[in-house]
Amino acid sequence: MYVVSLTYKVPLEQVDAHIEGHIEWLKGAYAKGMFLASGRKVPRDGGVILAKGDRAALEDELTRDPFKQHDLADYTITEFVPVMVADGLEALQD
Template sequence: MFITLLKYVKPLEEVEHYLDDHVQFLDKYYSQKKFIFSGRRNPRIGGVILMHVNTRDEVEYIIREDPFHKHNIAEYEVIEFQPTKYDTRFSCFVD
């Protein structure tokens, strides 16, 4: 499992310009069951995506498709982790 932290490197006006394309990108990977959650950071300096994928290579492939990456809107930090304790409602993601 991977947490991907996005940090905007361009003004919010440019973020907004590509936001609809970014949402379509998110929808694609939600439909493939690869994203668990996503959302804005507070304060609005970027975003967070929790990915249910197997390898860092797959994460990097996915990131390259993000319009925020293609247009240099955000920088990405990828954190791999293995949940060892979790609410049973999330067990479908941990198996």
Template structure:
């Protein structure tokens, strides 16, 4: 499982200009079963995505196609982790 942390490196006006394409990219990843949840950080300095992927390399290839990344309005950190404790509500997210 992975946490994708996006941090804006451009003005919010520039981020907003790319947002529709970013949302389309997000929708494709949800449809493919890669992304589990996502949202904008508070305050709006970036976003967080919870994802499942076959490998880190596979996820890196997906993230490289994010319009935010391609248009240099955000930088990304990918954190890989193995969930071993979770609530009953999160059990399905963890694939358990």
């Protein structure tokens, strides 16, 4: 499993100009079964994505994000193995 942390490099006005494309891209990655959860950071200086699957496939998918294509954010990928989960989240344990 992966935690993808996005950190905006530009003012929010520039981010917001591409938010609709970013949301459509997120929906596509969810439809592929790659993304498990996503949302904004608080304060709103970026976002977080929980993803599963192959790292190379994830890195490839991230290149399709309009935020990446327009150089609006930096991306950090952290891999982890969930060994304990809350009831109902057992599917997160590969």
